[in-house]
Amino acid sequence: MEETEYTTSKAEKSGFLVCQGAQCMCKFGSNPAELLVLTQTKHYVNDSAGSQKLIASHLDIGVPYKPPFFGSCKKMLNKPCNPVITEWKEYYEDVELSHGGMPLLDKSTCTCAIGTPDCINIIQHGQKGSASGANAAKAEETVHSQINPLVNPKAIDDKDPFAGVNLMGE
Structure with missing residues (x-):
């Protein structure tokens, strides 16, 4: 070992x-x-x-x-x-x-x-570091989309960021 x-x-x-x-x-x-x-x-x-x-x-x-x-x-x-x-x-x-x-x-x-x-x-x-809304506001969208293509940092403040997403095949 x-x-x-x-x-x-x-x-x-x-x-x-x-x-x-x-x-x-x-x-x-x-x-x-x-x-x-x-x-x-x-x-x-x-x-x-x-x-x-x-x-x-x-x-x-x-x-x-x-x-x-x-x-x-x-x-x-x-x-x-x-x-x-x-x-x-x-x-x-x-x-x-x-x-x-x-x-x-x-x-x-x-x-x-x-x-x-x-x-x-x-x-x-x-x-421990933690992300805040200010971090999302300053995020460069093109860089962020390469790191995490599933999340748009500019849309984080939306009321329902998962609106229209079908997770259960419904």
Whole structure:
């Protein structure tokens, strides 16, 4: 069975804010772990309902990950990972959230007491892109028709885009 290596180069880092659900990877672990925001419940990003994408901060230390954490730990002779985060680095220092934390960025790294300094990297920031009506309005019709010939982006605002379409052979 081929082993998957999870890495992200610094060139791929773009300064996105990190939020609940971000994927992190420890260089001593066997699997990525999902980041949990445990220090605040007020500030959200990329979440129109304001209920899922809490902004992570440099105060999210201790065990801010969803079990089973990073799988097996090479530093602990491949026993199950039990991370203890002691500090975050390379966070966004120009903004302070109401609880005193500075937001994490996708280039932020953290130190585990069991591992080494900066042994954990963020491999996916947790935000998700979504198309809006503005995207459809700006879509170039000829390009879009090549990518998805079944949908006309200019007709998305129509009340019934499927009017006249016979799906059941009726």
